[in-house]
Amino acid sequence: MRKDPTGRALQLLSLLQTHRFWRGAELADRLETTERTVRRDVDRLRELGYPVDATSGKFGGYRLASGAHLPPLVLDDDEAVAVAVGLRYAAGAAIDGIEETSLRALTKIEALLPHRLRRRVSALHSSVTSAPVLTDDHVVDPEALSVLAAACRDREDVRFGYQSSEGEASRRRVAPHQLVTAGRRWYLVAWDHDRANWRMFRLDRLQDPRAVGSHFTPRDIPGGNAAAFVASALGSTPPHVEATLAIDATAAELKGVLRWIDHTPVQTEGDRCVVQIRSEDLGRLTMTVARLALTAPVEVIEPAELAGAVRSLAVNLGHPPR
DSSP, X not given: OOOOHHHHHHHXXXXXXXXXXXXXXXXXXXXXXXXXXXXXXXXXXXXXXXXXXXXXXXXXXXXXXXXXXXXXXXXXXXXXXXXXXXXXXXXXXXXXXHXXXXXXXXXXXXXXXXXXXXXXXXXXXXHOOOOOOOXXXXXXXXXXXXXXXXXXXXXXXXXXXXXXXXXXXXXXXXXXEEEEEETTEEEEEEEETTTTEEEEEEGGGEEEEEEEEEEOOOOOOTTSSHHHHHHHHHHTSOOOEEEEEEESSOHHHHHHHHTTSOEEEEEOOTTOEEEEEEXXXXXXXXXXXXXXXXXXXXXXXXXXHHXXXXXXXXXXXXXXXX
C-alpha cells in the first residue's frame, strides 16, 4: 500500500532528528520507497525550515544540521512519554528558574498528547512521588552551571569564589573536569591549581565562575571517573554530629545564614523555624549556633551536650542566657 507523503515526510524527519548520518539507500529502505522520493521529501523538509545537509556520491546521505531557529520536533510515542516525565521531575530540580520553564514546556507537550499517551504519563506520575523540599538553599545558578559545563567541555581553566561549610571564603583557580549530580546537589570535580590536588566543589557554594582563557590537558580522575570520586568523597566524610534547633525567625530571614550550614528544615511555617544542623564535632556545632544567634534567638532542642556547650559559651562571653 502506498504511504501518505505527509506521513512519510514526518517519519523521515523523526529519523533525521537522531542527528546521525543516514545513507540515502538506508533511508529509502526504512521508508519503503525510492532514493528519488527520499530526495523530494528532503527538499520538502528544507522548505519547512529544517536544515538538512546532504553529501553526494556512492556513499552519500543526509544529516539534520543545527539551524538558526528551533523547528517543530517530531517524537514517537516512547520519546513523547519520556520527555513529559522528564519535564515533570525537572520542575523539582535544584537549578534556579528551571522549575517554571519546565512546567511551561510540560503544559504544552501534555496538551498535545493523545489520550493513550496521556494515560501512560498520568500512571507514571501517580505512581512516583518525591519528598518535598522546604527551602531552596541548594539551588544552583543556571548561568554558573552553563559556564562550568562549557569549561569542562572546552578544557578551560576557571576562577570562582567558594565558601566552605564553616563559612570560610576563598578564591579558587581550577581545571574543571566533570559535573556530577547526587540527589538535589551538584558537584564540580576539578584539579585545584593552587593546592595541586583534586577537589570536589558544591555548586550552591560556588560564586561567579569565570573562564580565564588558559587551557589544560585532562588528568586521570582518582577512582576512575568523576561519579566514583564524588561517591568516595561523600562516603569518607567524617561522621556528623546532629542537633535540632528552634530559631525565632522566618525562613526568609534565615535563608542567607543557613545557605552555608549543612542543615535540613523540619518546620518552616510562621515566625519560628525548626531545623536540624550537622557538623563534624560538638565544637563546630556550638560555633554554628553562635552564628545563627547573630540573626535571631536560638533554642537548642537536642542534644543536651550542645545546649550545655552553648550556655558555657554565653557565660564565658559575659552574656549568660536568659
